[in-house]
Amino acid sequence: MDLQLSGKRALVTGSTSGIGFAIAQSLAAEGAEVIINGRGRAGVAAALERLEQAVPGAKLRGVAADLGAATGCEQFVKACPDADILVNNMGIFDPKPFEEIPDEEWFHFFETNVMSGVRLTRHYLPAMKQRNWGRVVFISSESGICPPAEMVHYGMSKSAQLSVARGIAETCVGSGVTVNSVLPGPTRTEGVATFFARLAEEQGVSVEEAERAFFANARPTSIIKRLIDPAEVAAMVTYVCSPLSSATHGAALRVEGGVVRSMV
Numbered sequence: 001m002d003l004q005l006s007g008k009r010a011l012v013t014g015s016t017s018g019i020g021f022a023i024a025q026s027l028a029a030e031g032a033e034v035i036i037n038g039r040g041r042a043g044v045a046a047a048l049e050r051l052e053q054a055v056p057g058a059k060l061r062g063v064a065a066d067l068g069a070a071t072g073c074e075q076f077v078k079a080c081p082d083a084d085i086l087v088n089n090m091g092i093f094d095p096k097p098f099e100e101i102p103d104e105e106w107f108h109f110f111e112t113n114v115m116s117g118v119r120l121t122r123h124y125l126p127a128m129k130q131r132n133w134g135r136v137v138f139i140s141s142e143s144g145i146c147p148p149a150e151m152v153h154y155g156m157s158k159s160a161q162l163s164v165a166r167g168i169a170e171t172c173v174g175s176g177v178t179v180n181s182v183l184p185g186p187t188r189t190e191g192v193a194t195f196f197a198r199l200a201e202e203q204g205v206s207v208e209e210a211e212r213a214f215f216a217n218a219r220p221t222s223i224i225k226r227l228i229d230p231a232e233v234a235a236m237v238t239y240v241c242s243p244l245s246s247a248t249h250g251a252a253l254r255v256e257g258g259v260v261r262s263m264v
């Protein structure tokens with residue numbers, strides 16, 4: 001299937017590793033020009049090198065900017081004023097008991113996970129509407145509809161993204177611009193690997209046992225009973241970014257291995 005992405009410019013935030021890197025790789029492999037982003041120059045340069053190796057000849061650029069604050073978002077849009085595709089992927093998580101999460105952390109999660117996407121979409125959307133074509137994708141989480149007890153603030157930010165994405169979609173009536181959310185489930189990224197390593201150490205078990213216990217106790221409804229590969233998320237995102245997905249709009253698309261016990 002030709003996803004018709006050549007000639008499109010795609011921005012993927014938080015893409016020096018994890019799901020964002022997989023999305024950048026998949027979009028580049030489909031012929032899109034891809035701009036990757038991370039906080040530090042060294043990480044961005046290393047990720048660009050890995051991407052060039054994975055997709056020889058791809059049109060790539062990197063922009064180092066901390067999108068967790070307004071100034072970083074301003075820096076980012078100055079470096080990349082225009083885009084056909086915006087993937088708001090960057091997001092942070094941090095398991096912590098509810099009683100121990102102070103106000104500052106609630107605001108930090110809101111600003112990083114929600115406002116980054118709000119600020120960037122506010123910048124790129126008008127030109128997309130003018131050109132009558134564009135794709136905006138928010139990478140939310142199954143935690144956006146199944147709030148996790150181990151990080152309530154993270155769940156809040158992921159629910160907010162769903163509302164923001166649907167609301168913005170409603171502003172695109174009659175245009176060729178679509179706005180959607182993708183909801184990954186637990187995915188084998190570097191951050192998640194560290195989380196399981198820490199959990200295993202705390203529980204005095206192997207990483208494999210910790211993962212099995214996680215699916216038995218914390219995510220018992222998972223049908224696939226395993227971590228998702230970042231490439232599995234990237235495949236859905238790449239399709240949603242393509243012209244072929246033109247009737248998928250204002251949707252929350254699940255790539256969570258069946259964790260959410262719902263038919264639709």
Ligand code: NAD
Pocket residue numbers: 013014015016017018019020037038039040043065066067068069089090091092093112139140141142183184185186187188189190191192
């Ligand atoms: P990750 O922790 O692996 O981070 C990947 C990237 O984010 C890196 O490139 C890092 O440099 C960048 N980053 C972090 N803070 C940044 C900042 N302030 N400014 C710019 N870049 C920054 O991420 P991941 O686990 O791949 O998650 C990606 C998205 O998917 C997030 O929105 C996350 O909430 C969501 N998600 C992840 C999982 C999972 O299991 N990994 C599950 C559901 C949803």
